[in-house]
Amino acid sequence: MxxxxxxxxxxxxxxxxxxxxxxxxxxxxxxxxxxxxxxxxxxxxxxxxxxxxxxxxxxxxxxxxxxxxxxxxxxxxxxxxxxxxxxxxxxxxxxxxxxxxxxxxxxxxxxxxxxxxxxxxxxxxxxxxxxxxxxxxxxxxxxxxxxxxxxxxxxxxxxxxxxxxxVDVSRFTFDPRARVKARAELGLPPDAFVVGGVGRLVPGKRFDVIIAALRDLPDDVRLLLVGTGPQEDALRRAAEEAGVRDRVVLAGERPHTGADPHTIDLPALLSAMDVLASPSLDEAFGLAVVEALASGLPVLYVTCPAIDDLPAGPAARAVRVPCAPASFAREIRALRDRPAADRPPSQAALHYxxxxxxxxxxxxxxxxxxxxxxxxxxx
Known part of the structure; x- marks a missing residue:
């Protein structure tokens, strides 16, 4: 064929x-x-x-x-x-x-x-x-x-x-060495609590909500955005106006597979994160959420058909929250204050x-x- x-x-x-x-x-x-x-x-x-x-x-x-x-x-x-x-x-x-x-x-x-x-x-x-x-x-x-x-x-x-x-779950399995290397190269402190966002930098993804939430979170909480798009400059300005520009890292586009050993790929960046935030109001599937679950990350999301189509058990690490800075700040703070946990792939990721x-x-x-x-x- x-x-x-x-x-x-x-x-x-x-x-x-x-x-x-x-x-x-x-x-x-x-x-x-x-x-x-x-x-x-x-x-x-x-x-x-x-x-x-x-x-x-x-x-x-x-x-x-x-x-x-x-x-x-x-x-x-x-x-x-x-x-x-x-x-x-x-x-x-x-x-x-x-x-x-x-x-x-x-x-x-x-x-x-x-x-x-x-x-x-x-x-x-x-x-x-x-x-x-x-x-x-x-x-x-x-x-x-x-x-x-x-x-x-x-x-x-x-x-x-x-x-x-x-999702190639084996590619996204949490890697502690990749976590250390990625944080060092991006200037993220080893002990920071890193909130991640992955996707096109467009208004519909609502990454501005996470930037606004950062104002109400402790100084050790950082935001790592992966992707490019027309809203990149607007997000930089929003971070400046919120007084959190030094706590926001824009990593640009990243490949899913690291052909170049000197390039930090998406799986490594997910290993560097402590939670993925997906504030988008309108998704067709929610691939970034599933990839984060493959990396063992907890996920805070507003809309994700990939999760909503599953029974509650396999998606236990994914929590739906309202699309509001206060809601994300509250859930991020709660995760930050919990003891660190192991990060095996979620059953939801294995389903896909x-x-x-x-x-x-x-x-x-x-x-x-x-x-x-x-x-x-x-x-």
């Missing part, structure tokens, strides 16, 4: 990292084309032996990309085209159908109640999305919450398959093992091709 994955960009975002991890657990025969931004994930895919093409798309309305993509699909003789992220879904589904590929799959990574990939869900965005959806054969929703949103839009239930994101996700993807591909399957799990 030859599969082409079409994705909007390959910077260090959650969907991009998830694609690289997935391809590591699927059989060979998968190629990738990125419409724009061949960043660090593209470099990682190439190191993994995956063929990556860059379409060089200039913007959302660069129509020249469509015939280029169509020729690439037709020339590769692909059995399946799998698209990821909004722009790639629009162009990839169209190009695949024009090239004669009928087994067209899309993964919906970032559909929230009021936004998709950070853009407001206007009537125009929704209409364009649904027009593209009709060109495909199936859509993978990363959580039951996303599937329900798609059903509410009018997407037929039989066209939606729930396949949660996966990447090998299980990869097997479910193969089932969806087989179904789209009309081959017999054993049934696609929806949980």
């Amino acid at each position: 030859k599969v082409l994955h079409v994705i909007t960009g390959l910077g260090a975002g959650g969907a991009e990292q998830q694609l690289r991890l997935l391809l590591r657990h699927l059989p060979s025969g998968h190629d990738v084309v990125t419409l724009t931004n061949p960043g660090q994930v593209a470099e990682g895919l190439v190191r993994d032996g995956v063929r990556v093409a860059h379409l060089g798309m200039a913007g959302n309305r660069d129509a020249r990309a469509l015939p280029r993509l169509m020729r690439l699909v037709r020339g590769g003789r692909y059995d399946v085209v799998h698209t990821h992220l909004y722009r790639a879904c629009l162009y990839g589904r169209t190009a695949a159908r024009l090239a004669g590929v009928r087994a067209v799959i899309a993964t919906e990574h970032s559909l929230g109640d009021a936004q998709i990939e950070g853009r407001p869900l206007t009537r125009g965005v929704r209409a364009l999305y649904l027009a593209g959806e009709r060109l495909g054969r199936a859509t993978i929703a990363v959580s039951p919450a996303v599937a329900e949103r798609l059903h509410g839009w009018g997407v037929a239930p039989h066209r939606v398959h729930v396949v949660p994101n996966g 093992d990447i090998a299980r996700s990869a097997a479910q993807h193969l089932e969806v591909y087989a179904s789209a091709l009309g081959a017999p399957t054993t049934g696609v799990s929806t949980r």
Whole structure:
């Protein structure tokens, strides 16, 4: 089976990292084309032996990309085209159908109640999305919450398959040596209580709430933010205005796997933290929360379908809190005052093992091709 994955960009975002991890657990025969931004994930895919093409798309309305993509699909003789992220879904589904590929799959990574990939869900965005959806054969929703949103839009239930994101739990297992090294390189005191935040620095992630909470916490509490985005300067200003700038570290984008031994990767940064805070009001899955649980961290979250879809037992280390500085300050203070505990991976993280996700993807591909399957799990 030859599969082409079409994705909007390959910077260090959650969907991009998830694609690289997935391809590591699927059989060979998968190629990738990125419409724009061949960043660090593209470099990682190439190191993994995956063929990556860059379409060089200039913007959302660069129509020249469509015939280029169509020729690439037709020339590769692909059995399946799998698209990821909004722009790639629009162009990839169209190009695949024009090239004669009928087994067209899309993964919906970032559909929230009021936004998709950070853009407001206007009537125009929704209409364009649904027009593209009709060109495909199936859509993978990363959580039951996303599937329900798609059903509410009018997407037929039989066209939606729930396949949660996966985590390589062994990569995120707590490492005390990585903790010491990461803190030293980032200038975090060994005895500091470190609150972490992971994700795109955009208004919807609400990291400003944690900065505001820092004002009401002891001086030994630090905030470590991992990610980049358009709100970076605004968050720096918020920290200055709150008088906590010297207690906030912005670590930038970090890879999920450390190809460079001199680079502190995301698992090492999670080991350096003492709690993960996720104040976002609108999530499609909540991958950062699951990765934190794989590292044995306690988690404070506002919205996380990955946790809400599980029974209470496996998610015991994850606590839902209101999206307010006082609420986060109260819970962070309580965790800070508790004795340090061991950090084995949470059962919730084990539920989302990447090998299980990869097997479910193969089932969806087989179904789209009309081959017999054993049934696609929806949980």
